[in-house]
Amino acid sequence: MGGKVVTISSGKGGVGKTTATANLGISLASLGKKVVVIDADIGLRNLDVIMGLENRIVYDLVDIVEGRSKLRQAMIKHKKFDDLFLIPAAQTRDKMAVSPEDMVKLTDELREDFDYVLIDSPAGIERGFRNALEPADEVLIVTNPEVSAVRDADRIIGLIEAADKGPGKLIINRLKSDMVKKGEMLSSEDVFDILGLAIIGIIPEDELVLSASNSGVPVTLNMQSKAGMAFNNVARRVIGEDVPFMNLDENPGIFQRLVGLLNGR
């Protein structure tokens, strides 16, 4: 069946889905994979901004679905990677303009030419999320180490399981190890304890992420950034490499134990 469709989802908004999608796309491309990223957040597009491709948009996802554009016409090639493409969301329409069946049809076509099709799911549990979930082979759930984000992630995971797309894998984004140490933030173990999903990435809080997003050059391209390295590791785990979790802390205890916990399962 060719390429693999990976949907990035979260439930709650603002936890870093789009940032994760952009960075994963770039990391996978830099690992030599052919990648297309789809912004499924119709009406509120921003994946193009984070990837620095905003001014190149001519056609969008709705144009493809409604037949105004050929698939190839709407795909925007990344400035740096020849094998990385973006299909942007429409800004003028809403989520009802696309159906889950449209997404399956679209991704089936893309699978033939690409190794990975990444779908940036909108927040929420409604139509837009269904659109992003329906074609998925694998779902990555992005959450922050805070109670409300974990609660929403739990809800989403339940829906993913109900749709037989489960269980999915977890990306814990914006972890501040100094706050965890003081007991002010949930640790990755706390999150694992509630959600019970395999963790595929732990991304540390990093100011470089914001400046990178604003400038349209995702943080993975910055070798100085710990978050960038962490996203790179996620991409390598997605393609099946066994990458140890980074040490985000002077105290190696907790992450080592977490890795042990995951391997034990």
Next chain:
Amino acid sequence: MQEELVAIKGLNDGLLISLSATESWQSVTDQLAARIDEKAQFYAGANITVELGERPVPKYELSSLKALLERRGLTLSLVRSGSSTTQISAASLDVATDNHHAAPIAPEPARQETATVNPEETGTQGVLFRRTLRSGRTIHSEGHVIVFGDVNPGAKVIAAGDIVVWGKLRGYVHAGAGGDESAIVCALEMSPSQLRIAECVFRSPPGRRKKIMPEVALVRDNQIIVESRE
């Protein structure tokens, strides 16, 4: 007027209460409570014999009946029943049983039409969930609920009977939702966001528990207490 689901008459040593064997347990007990409350003074202190006919009455239903009578100052001293389920329930509640049918209520023709409903349905059945209940999931059951997995924050379990969680209980649970104070909740880790049994409410104390162990929640003196099982 409501149908006659309940007959009360005097015996030498107390009162004989005959309950319809076919109507729903809820409506029968509701009417019984109403009938007693009409003449509370008159009935107070009496010894009660209950005639249940062929209805299989599970323990939690019989125990809620007993509690219903006791709240009104009546003592349940004898259960007459032709059902072995009921007799076992009575025995486990230390109530004497007698399988002679003294005076069963003859079902009236009009009522027989509704008698096609299998009385077992209101009874002891339970449901088993072999997965973690995640946020947003709600389970309602007329019987017991067993969850083989966790009950996460934001998930809800409401059961007329008992609730058993073979995992971490962190969501909302309501056992004995029909008013049965003998219902219990047990879990390998007892940290519910809210736990109710019948009318009683319990909230986990804030902060982290140091020791995690299997625990059982039950009602004693109108309060929920949580006991560890060692």
